[in-house]
Amino acid sequence: MSTDRRPVVFVHGLWLHADSWSPWVELFRDSGYDAEAPGWPGDSASAEETRAQPQRVAGVGIDAVVDHYAELIRALPMPPILVGHSFGGLIVQRLLGENLGAAAVALDPAPIKGVIYLPPSSLRVASIALRNPANRGRAVALDRAQFRYGFGNALTERESDELFARWAIPSPGRPLFEAAVANFNPSSPARVDTGNAGRGPLLLTLGGRDHTVAPAIVRTTARLYRRSPAVTELREYPDRGHSLGIDAGWRTIADDVLAWLKARGF
Template sequence: MTTPPPVVFIHGLWLHATSWDPWLEVFTQAGYDASAPGWPGDPATVSEARENPEGMADHGIDDVVAHYAKIIAELDAKPILVGHSFGGMIAQKLLGQDLAAAAVAIDAAQIKGVLPLPLSALRATLPVFKNPANKHRTVALTAEQFRFAFGNAIPAEESDALFARWAIPAPGKPLFEAAAANFNPHSPAKVDTDNSGRGPLLLVMGGKDHTVPEAVTKATLKQYRHSDAVTDLVEFADRAHSLTIDHGWRDVADAALTWLHAQGL
């Protein structure tokens, strides 16, 4: 029996890498060697990240891509990447660079070339953009801001519990880089969407997502129109940005596994 590729999970802004722990268990049970390394500067625990956020500051998209590329280089085979939010953008960049066997990008942050900028996305990221100095700092969300950005499709009590369990400060730099992507010909948010030799890509969309609204994910899909590689889209119409960690996370994980098996991975 062929050994499946390893799986590397990549978190996004405001969630700690340990938020993938339930996914690690499910993917391990499915026969994958799965891991969820943090971003550069990420402390080992949520509490450490909250108490000492300075080490995470000023890391941009290129820093994070290089960090995961180094991790991938130490693996025995090209991995499957599963990324959420900015982790989904990072996964797409690494896939476009032929460093991955496949990628699942869940409510992925917008890449260069994606033009829609819905008002809800602006409101969700306002805690960062309200101060230009935040480009070089980490920014924490309040429980109320987390409910709007992540937990708007679940009960407030559940959102607050997820915030208490998983939320950490996040570097502002990736958001500033993504916001300027379409004005910068060399933007770090650029993905090689024309690569026809890359592995398959699944885009997962939450229909009620405030932070990455469905218009962004649909526009991302269009960016891949010139590639002959597999690019699929799955929508969870009633889900928001918390879809990887809330009570319905298993539905999303199972959809990813089903798709990977359909790709022979």
């Protein structure tokens, strides 16, 4: 990576391959950043390869993902901007709270420790893994209908199916189990240092029609940062679902993120 361009690290969440960030990576590079989207531990180079080898991601938990990205970040020439979606949004909040990023953007982020109430739609999506305790050590895949409910409910069925065919992958069930018991575990890997006064700015976004990370989750997350004087902003997209970063309207979100970063001096 170039030493004079600000690095940007994109972090995907469950059930999407890192290549789903490709349009963002290209846009950010064209906008003057050194952008990359590394996968989670065990992810293969493509969605197709990851689907063919689901055992490689089985059992990976939140701490392992954070450590994986922290190692990559420490090799960069300067602290990066971190952009994460869903569980990737939880990951970038942890990294920012540990002062490993210059700024972070969490798109529809998975619930961190301290978020108590999970709306029924979010529980329905999480139950895909949680209904079987053995899934803690397994890779879990969505079928087309589950993807439609969790990601593509604000889209046409055709667009949802196209995104499913292009980007959907099996993902470890363990992060969902860890998040489910976070508020009963003092050392939960879903714990974020929301009180860190010296961290960089954070932008949280929510989709008003998101079934997977319902709006109440992100609003509660934003409130957990109130005791820190560091910048935390919340932006709402009332008509968007969990696919807001990968569907046909991704550019609106990306342009807003770029404008927010520029306004913050990045």
